[in-house]
Amino acid sequence: MRKLFNYFHPLNKLKRAREYYLKKIVVPDNIRALLSAPLPDIDADLYQLDYIALDFETTGFEPENDYLLSVGYLPMEAQKLLLDRAVETFVKSSEKIKAETAVINHITPEMLEKGAPLHDVMEVLITALTGKVIIAHGCMIEKRFLDYYLQKHFKLPPLPLLWVDTLCIEKSLSIHHGNHKSADFRLSSVRARHGLPEYPAHGALVDALATGELYLALLKVRFAGMKASLRHLKIGSR
Numbered sequence: 001m002r003k004l005f006n007y008f009h010p011l012n013k014l015k016r017a018r019e020y021y022l023k024k025i026v027v028p029d030n031i032r033a034l035l036s037a038p039l040p041d042i043d044a045d046l047y048q049l050d051y052i053a054l055d056f057e058t059t060g061f062e063p064e065n066d067y068l069l070s071v072g073y074l075p076m077e078a079q080k081l082l083l084d085r086a087v088e089t090f091v092k093s094s095e096k097i098k099a100e101t102a103v104i105n106h107i108t109p110e111m112l113e114k115g116a117p118l119h120d121v122m123e124v125l126i127t128a129l130t131g132k133v134i135i136a137h138g139c140m141i142e143k144r145f146l147d148y149y150l151q152k153h154f155k156l157p158p159l160p161l162l163w164v165d166t167l168c169i170e171k172s173l174s175i176h177h178g179n180h181k182s183a184d185f186r187l188s189s190v191r192a193r194h195g196l197p198e199y200p201a202h203g204a205l206v207d208a209l210a211t212g213e214l215y216l217a218l219l220k221v222r223f224a225g226m227k228a229s230l231r232h233l234k235i236g237s238r
Contacts, residue, residue: 089124
C-alpha cells in the first residue's frame with residue numbers, strides 16, 4: 001500500500017511529468033537544465049531543502065491583458081533567507097501603468113524605463129529557479145505569467161515545477177481549525193496571525209522575503225512535534 005501511495009504522490013507524479021516533458025518536447029538549454037535538476041526525496045527534511053521565495057508584481061491577474069512589472073526573489077537554505085543573494089528587477093515596458101496598480105505597488109513609469117527587457121529578466125529567473133523548491137503566496141499569479149511567457153515566446157506548455165504555496169498551507173490550517181470561512185488570506189494578514197511583523201514597504205522583493213519568513217512559521221505550526229517532509233505537505237506542479 002505504501003509503495004502504491006508513493007507512486008501516486010504528487011512529487012513522484014511530478015518526476016514522471018518532467019521525464020515525459022523532456023522526452024517529448026524540444027526545449028532551450030536553460031529550461032532543460034531546470035527540468036533535469038534532481039527533485040527532493042519524498043521523505044526529505046523540509047527544513048534542509050533548497051528554496052527560492054518568489055513574487056511577481058503585475059498590473060492584474062491575466063497575462064493575456066496585463067503586464068509583469070517586477071520580479072523579486074531570494075534563496076533560502078537551511079532555514080536562512082539569503083539576503084545577500086536577493087534580486088529585484090523591474091521589467092522595461094512602454095505600456096501605461098494602471099493608476100490603481102501604481103497605488104498598490106508604488107511602481108512608476110520611471111522605474112520601468114530603467115528596467116530590463118522581459119526576456120532578460122526571465123532568463124536570469126529560470127537559472128535562479130534551477131534546483132530549487134519555489135515558495136510563493138497565492139502562486140497562481142507567478143504560474144500564469146511564467147507559463148504565458150513560455151507559451152508566447154517558445155510555444156511551450158506549462159513547466160512541471162515544484163511549487164509550495166503558503167496560501168494553500170494557511171487555508172489547510174484554517175480548515176483544520178474550523179475558521180476558514182471568515183479568515184483573511186492576504187499575505188500581511190496571514191503573517192499577523194502568526195505573529196510576524198508587518199513590512200512598511202510593498203514590492204516584489206519585500207513580498208518574497210515576507211513569504212519566505214511566513215513559510216518557516218507555517219512549517220512550525222503544521223509539523224509541531226512531527227517530522228516535516230514533503231510526504232505530508234501539499235505541493236503543486238502546475
